[in-house]
Amino acid sequence: MxxxxxxxxxxxxxxxxTEEVWEDVRRGYVAEFGREFLPDSQDRMMGMSTGEWSAHLAVDVGVPRTPEQVAADVLDRMAERYRSALxxxxxxxxxxxxxxxxxxxxxxxxxxxxxxxxxxxxxxxxxxxxxxxxxxxxxxxxxxxxxxxxxxxxxxxxxxxxxxxxxxxxxxxxxxxxxxxxxxxxxxxxxxxxxxxxxxxxxxxxxxxxxxxxxxxxx
Incomplete structure (x- = not known):
């Protein structure tokens, strides 16, 4: 048994x-602020909680928004992608x-x-x-x-x-x-x-x- x-x-x-969707959305988002991923950003963010990956983008990558703002921005973009095609x-x-x-x-x-x-x-x-x-x-x-x-x-x-x-x-x-x-x-x-x-x-x-x-x- x-x-x-x-x-x-x-x-x-x-x-x-959705890993490719996450990467595409987050790379596009940081590019809007003239930033780009660190060499290990994608690997590091896989499995991170919302608070953790948003802090990484704000603090380590340098997006000039608070982690809370980063999270809201990215989640809005992800939800829109899910609505168009799951x-x-x-x-x-x-x-x-x-x-x-x-x-x-x-x-x-x-x-x-x-x-x-x-x-x-x-x-x-x-x-x-x-x-x-x-x-x-x-x-x-x-x-x-x-x-x-x-x-x-x-x-x-x-x-x-x-x-x-x-x-x-x-x-x-x-x-x-x-x-x-x-x-x-x-x-x-x-x-x-x-x-x-x-x-x-x-x-x-x-x-x-x-x-x-x-x-x-x-x-």
């Missing part, structure tokens, strides 16, 4: 393919529903609450998750374990009986540090670092390959 009782999904890069990853909606027939589901995302709610509503997935959390609702973003620890706590479960599905380096580190069994679905354009990928007990190239039997074997 498997001891896995719940599966916690990441959002960006797992259910929706970039669902092929098979993601079906995978959520299929796994939901066997496990309790939660979602732990670095996206802001307003974007999480909009994506789930547009994709018809709002009712599939017992718990949804944004890293802006916990003290620290990924790679820290806060959001996964909070999600499992809200489920009333130990991290040891939960599995996480992640794509990014910071996400894999976050789930691993929290003690969940980690499933990696590496992004083709933004692959995780080798040390982060080592946190995964299971690696699949496509969500549609992820079976209940494979998850049951994780513990």
């Amino acid at each position: 498997s001891t896995i009782e719940a599966v916690v999904f990441d959002l960006d890069g797992v259910i929706i393919d 970039p669902l990853i092929p098979g993601s909606v079906e995978t959520v529903r299929r796994l939901g027939e066997r496990y309790t589901l939660a979602l732990a995302s670095s996206s802001a609450r307003v974007l999480i709610d909009q994506v789930l509503a547009t994709a018809g997935l709002t009712g599939e998750f017992q718990v949804t959390l944004s890293t802006e609702e916990v003290p620290r973003g990924k790679p820290y374990p806060d959001v996964y620890l909070a999600a499992t706590d809200k489920l009333g479960l130990s991290p040891a009986v939960c599995a996480a599905i992640e794509d990014s380096s910071n996400g894999l580190r976050s789930a691993g540090a929290a003690g969940l069994a980690v499933i990696a679905v590496p992004h083709g354009v933004y692959p995780p670092a080798p040390d982060a990928l080592e946190m995964a007990s299971l690696v699949v190239s496509d969500l549609r390959e992820l079976t209940v039997e494979a998850i049951d074997r994780l513990r």
